[in-house]
Amino acid sequence: MNRLSQAVVMLLFGGAIVKATLTDIFLRYVKEGLRPFLIAAGALLIAAAVMTIWYELRPGSRPDAGEHEHDGHGHDGHEHDGHGHGSHEPRVGWLLILPVLGLLLVTPPALGSYSAGQAGSVAVAPADDANYPPLPAGDPVPIGLLDYATRAIFDDGKTLTGRTVQLTGFVAPGPDGEPMLARMVLNCCAADGRPIKVGLAGDTSVNAPADTWVQVVGVYSDRVGKDPVNQADVAYLAVQSWQQISEPKQPYE
Structure with missing residues (x-):
């Protein structure tokens, strides 16, 4: 050449x-x-x-x-x-x-359920000052999976109690075949992407195949599970309703 x-x-x-x-x-x-x-x-x-x-x-x-x-x-x-x-x-x-x-x-395609299943959930960390600001006004309030998981695990759901939240992510297989909501979190690029996973509890089940993008509306659940890949804590959401959506323009958090 x-x-x-x-x-x-x-x-x-x-x-x-x-x-x-x-x-x-x-x-x-x-x-x-x-x-x-x-x-x-x-x-x-x-x-x-x-x-x-x-x-x-x-x-x-x-x-x-x-x-x-x-x-x-x-x-x-x-x-x-x-x-x-x-x-x-x-x-x-x-x-x-x-x-x-x-x-x-x-x-x-964006990283999806296969990548989420191969990597452990992001280990959420508490805020530096351990003080979580209240959620914006209005219900349901859109919130990221990482923000929800952090508030649910380290704030014991204090800023989530009494509020209805809306989470957006793709369906990923969880322990025992139960569906979970997941989204990839990037520090820089897709090569360092790690999933954040939120379990789905409540009487309403999300019946959608893996990699389906959904919006889930629900309330705080005090249930906490473990990711079988890396034993990280996994927060749960009590699902009230859900709907299938198209993949968002920005698929990562």
């Missing part, structure tokens, strides 16, 4: 990054706050590629085919092997175009 070919691959790669960032596909890979950095990185790759292509194609940038540089021993400036053939650059460099095609042509 010569320099011109490398520049073309770099141009495609930069364009794929910008396209994924502007169309929200990047949310399958990283957190939303990284959007400006990805746009800047893609733009720099495109600019570097364009400048390289211009330099390679400008008049006078390459010697004529008939001209050869000779050293003092009568040899030209091209390298030859023992059979008189010019050396070739490895074609394996063209494999770099595969991830580019992946970004351009394939929209991968």
